Structures are given as structure tokens and as C-alpha cells.
Amino acid sequence: MAQSRSYAKPVPEPSPETRFFWEKCRQHELWLPYCPRCQRFFWYPRDFCPRCFAWDVEWRRASGRGRVYTFAIHYRAFHPAWEAEVPYVTAIVELEEGVRLYTALVEVEPEPGKVRCDMPVEVVFEDVDERTSLPKFRPLPEDAHA
Numbered sequence: 001m002a003q004s005r006s007y008a009k010p011v012p013e014p015s016p017e018t019r020f021f022w023e024k025c026r027q028h029e030l031w032l033p034y035c036p037r038c039q040r041f042f043w044y045p046r047d048f049c050p051r052c053f054a055w056d057v058e059w060r061r062a063s064g065r066g067r068v069y070t071f072a073i074h075y076r077a078f079h080p081a082w083e084a085e086v087p088y089v090t091a092i093v094e095l096e097e098g099v100r101l102y103t104a105l106v107e108v109e110p111e112p113g114k115v116r117c118d119m120p121v122e123v124v125f126e127d128v129d130e131r132t133s134l135p136k137f138r139p140l141p142e143d144a145h146a
């Protein structure tokens with residue numbers, strides 16, 4: 001994590017394994033690592049499949065849709081840069097591709113009655129500085145989630 005001048009919060013510092021992911025986020029596209037042998041996506045990005053240890057893994061674009069697996073409403077900031085935002089919601093989202101991302105929910109009331117597990121969500125990207133866009137998730141209408 002590195003400090004950005006134009007953004008008070010820590011921003012991700014791409015590693016060789018995650019650079020592609022962050023470049024695609026910058027283009028507002030969500031891509032995930034995929035193992036052709038297992039025919040399954042995996043998370044987090046690595047140079048090999050964590051299931052079968054194959055090194056011939058690839059990137060595939062994800063649908064950007066998923067469901068809230070679990071969430072937390074934060075009433076206290078754990079970093080000074082978040083003090084103006086409490087309460088806010090973090091979540092683990094299970095994507096349609098079967099992997100779970102730790103992320104933040106946006107466009108949702110940070111109240112226990114308004115956020116729920118299994119709620120359908122879709123990815124949105126927040127451009128936080130000149131080179132970083134963060135994938136976050138917002139609620140989808142129930143009937144939009146086939």
C-alpha cells in the first residue's frame with residue numbers, strides 16, 4: 001500500500017501478479033485469474049493455480065455480478081482517511097464466477113435492515129487517482145439478476 005498525493009487513503013500497489021488486474025480495473029473491467037485445467041476461476045491472483053498447481057493459468061473477464069456473501073457496517077474509522085465516511089459497508093462478494101472478493105458496498109444505506117447476505121450486486125469502479133480504480137459493488141434489483 002502506498003500513499004497517493006491526490007487521495008488520502010492508502011491505494012493498492014500493483015505487484016507483478018496483480019498488475020494486469022489493476023490495469024483492467026483502470027479500464028473499468030473486472031478480470032479474474034482462471035485455470036483451464038480445473039476450468040475454474042481462482043482468487044487472489046497468482047502465477048499458478050492454487051488447486052492443481054498448474055502454471056498455465058490465464059485471465060478472463062468476469063461478469064461483474066455476484067451476491068453479498070457477508071458484510072460489516074463500520075461505525076468507527078480504522079484509518080483517519082475514513083473518518084468522514086463512517087458508517088460505511090465492507091463486504092465479501094461471491095462473484096458468479098465462484099470466487100469471493102473483499103470489497104466495499106456503495107449506493108446502499110449503511111443500516112442493518114438495508115444490507116443483507118445474498119443481496120445481488122454488480123461491480124462499479126471508483127477512480128481514486130491518476131492510475132488507480134477500485135472495484136466496489138452496488139445493489140442490483142432482484143429481478144435484474146437472472
Ligand SMILES: [Zn+2]
Nearest residue numbers: 035038049052
Ligand atoms: Zn488448476
